[in-house]
Amino acid sequence: MGLISGILGLPLAPVKGVAWVAERLAEEAERRYYDPAAIRRQLEDVAEARRRGDLPDEEAAALERELVARLLEGKNRRG
DSSP states (O other), X not given: OOHHHHHHHGGGHHHHHHHHHHHHXXXXXXXXXXOHHHHHHHHHHHXXXXXXXXXXXXXXXXXXXXXXXXXXXXXXXXX
């Protein structure tokens, strides 16, 4: 990077920094969203709520389908 381009690009440094932080946050959020261990815990929570009667069967089934779809999508994203 030359001196002139460095000086001209200086006003954009905060924007580039914010963009970098936003990318890292998005990556971490995605990693957590597709984390198999977290999804399994959520599936166990849904099953337990269904057993206790806190969650109707239809709603529990919908949540389970969504969680399994996330689990499979995460697996596909990893490889």
